[in-house]
Amino acid sequence: MAKLSFAQKFKNLFSSNKIDEEFFDDLTDALVEGDMGAKMAYEITGELEKICREKKISDEAAIKEELKNLLSSYAKKTEFSPEKGKVNIYMMLGVNGVGKTTTAAKVAKLYKEKGENVLLAASDTFRAAAEEQLEMHGERLGIRVISHQHGSDPSAVVFDAADSARAQGGALIIADTAGRLHNKENLVRELQKIDRIAAQKADSACYKKILVIDGTTGQNALRQAEVFSESVGVDAIVVTKYDSTARGGCVFSIGKELGIPVLFVCTGEKYENIEPFNPEKYIDEFIGK
Template identity: 85%
Template sequence: MKISFAQAFKNLFTSRKIDEEFFENLTDALVEGDMGAKLAYEICDQLEKICREKKISDESEIKNELKKLLSSMVRACEFTPEKGKVNIYMMLGVNGVGKTTSAAKIARLYKERGERVIMAASDTFRAAAEEQLEMHGERLGIRVISHQHGSDPSAVVFDAAESCRANGGGLIIADTAGRLHNKENLVRELQKIDRIAAQKADKGCFKKILVIDGTTGQNALRQAEVFSESVGVDAIVITKYDSTARGGCVFTIGKELSLPVLFVCTGEKYEDIRPFEPEKYIEEFIGN
């Protein structure tokens, strides 16, 4: 089993002086921590230069300089639905990242904040997705709008938006398909949902949220690129994350695509979701 970056970073200081080899090993540790090689080299080059110029060799000082470099690559964001309007948050992501569960967690979170929430089962080709969302809706007391298996996914969003408007506005969390192995069909499907959602939501009330598995490493960047190119992405949600996860993909996505992070999911329960806090995330990534 791979160790976390925090542990690998700590190990670098055990019996090693701060020389060229130290920074080479740090680069390797960052790559092992799921950061892209290009960015890992870039960060280590900058860090080595800073340490040389400031004559830094102390572990805590090196750690602080690394934190500063990483903090420029990630940022948090917050979405607040507008009262009395139709707000649509479209959930994106490949199958297996925890998208449907994340949709339920986010729906519960906003319901607890006093929002009127509807979930739209727009992944109509994977029967389990509709059933799963309906199960979540039942448990959470949140209405789920779904159509029969294989029907037009954008029609589900259309109906959810009509219902939402008729009831004085609210928030629609729309789950979508994520079959990347059939990319062309998926892209067309998502673009159609995107058009309908953009038409039906009130101005400025449509957001696209990409769900990324915190343990998938560099695949996460590729996924973010695919969805950004296809329909655009406003923010990401990290799933399957805990303090032992490697999590470096967040920095690569932040640096390459400038995407902010909305939430971090830390477990299976509905309440295992929290707003993204860059400082806390970096602290956990590097270690105390």
Template identity: 75%
Template sequence: MARLSFVNKIKGLFGGKKLDEEFFDELIDALVEGDIGAKMAYEIAGELEKICKEKKIHDETEIRLELKKLLLGYVKSVQFAPEKGKVNIFMLLGVNGVGKTTSVAKLANYFKNQGENVIMAAADTFRAAAEEQLEMHGERLGIRVVAHQHGGDPSAVVFDAADSARANGGALVLADTAGRLHNKENLVRELQKIDRIAGQKADAGCYRKFIVIDATTGQNALRQAEVFKEAVGVDGVILTKYDSTARGGVAFSVGKELGIPVAYVCTGEKYENIQTFDPESYTNEFLGL
């Protein structure tokens, strides 16, 4: 229960200790343990120390609230609703193993339950299991999946899915994509091609890109988000595996360092285990408030 031990550490930090150098050193250690990068942890502790001196704050409840205010300044939420009667494309990006294909299925179920016409596009044609996995989800959810043969052109899959959406009087296309970072140059070229096609096929203002990151991978997730943001741009984060093993600091890091807001949080394996991101409750949970 990594999150619980981290929260206990934060709580212990505010257990009647003096606001001295040792306190702020321990705060830095705790924030780093909570998956906030070292550089950012130093900045937060420095800023908090300055605020406490200026406002003459010594009460631990007030100190925690000031820390919460600081953290809330780094993380934002964002929501994108598909437009009825138009071709909407949401492309999901991320490295293999973060839960991208499952997130496509969860979003498909989420939007289907809101009355949207949804099509899933198996644009990860490199990993054979990805297409099979998406088709399995499609069968279970009663949602159409557009797929081509293994090793085919992924941008052609998105092209066909968008044409199908247009022929149906508009729909939301949820595109799964490859994430083989060990072959970064090929991956970037492939994603840029899909990006061009999706940008052309979606109606104006109806194309969004989401980076899927595993909440348990800490600063690695920040580096992954950086790669995809540089390659094609990113509109929002989908945070997966946010259960007892995730400490949660990565959302603050991605917000502060890359300016990317969080759209959804996935908290389990079931289709319904996805919810819109709430910065306030997320920060409270992070600090054990």
């Protein structure tokens, strides 16, 4: 049986017509099941209960509006605009299985359609399939892919891509990276090396680190964000597989705990299934309009 979304559970809570302590306890449970961390869920419902008591609110529409206001503090959007004539590097981070390589291709297509000169860098040299996948995407999209042989130094790929971009009078490099968290120490060292090279080779303020998270993985997404933030820093997140989840509370947890804004949301497998993050729309879908 399909799991109910938070929006459906939230709506069901109003069927008893009693806005009492039990209502807020059930709301906390629903938020936790909606992939919001327990600590944050307790804080949000505690705050909401206080507001409802002070304002003497008991109808569904008003309670929803107050919850929406509370959540909007933690769902921040951001936009990145590459600088023309400069070397811009956007490094895609994330664990294996989140759809990072496909997301790199989607982001590349999006910026190409905006008139940017885009290059893809296959910096996941550990997984042969990642390079092949990126080459395939590049061919389909008419975007050049910079790659080295399997097992070579991933930071050298970024180095060469940056030189190529400089020779072309500037470009946006979308760099795919490895994500094997089970070998965390090696991965962290590898990413830190790529990070140093990218920071040196990109023009000032033209280097961004984008973490790709799977919208269906719940609190794992927060833990992944913590690991990558500590290792190399994260400027924004992209939520993938948002079409197959009825939850999505991890965005609020990441916003609250780490202050990381959202750049894009991916709603399917196709290249065009990516859109700029719209906090209002996201919250409306989460809590139910």
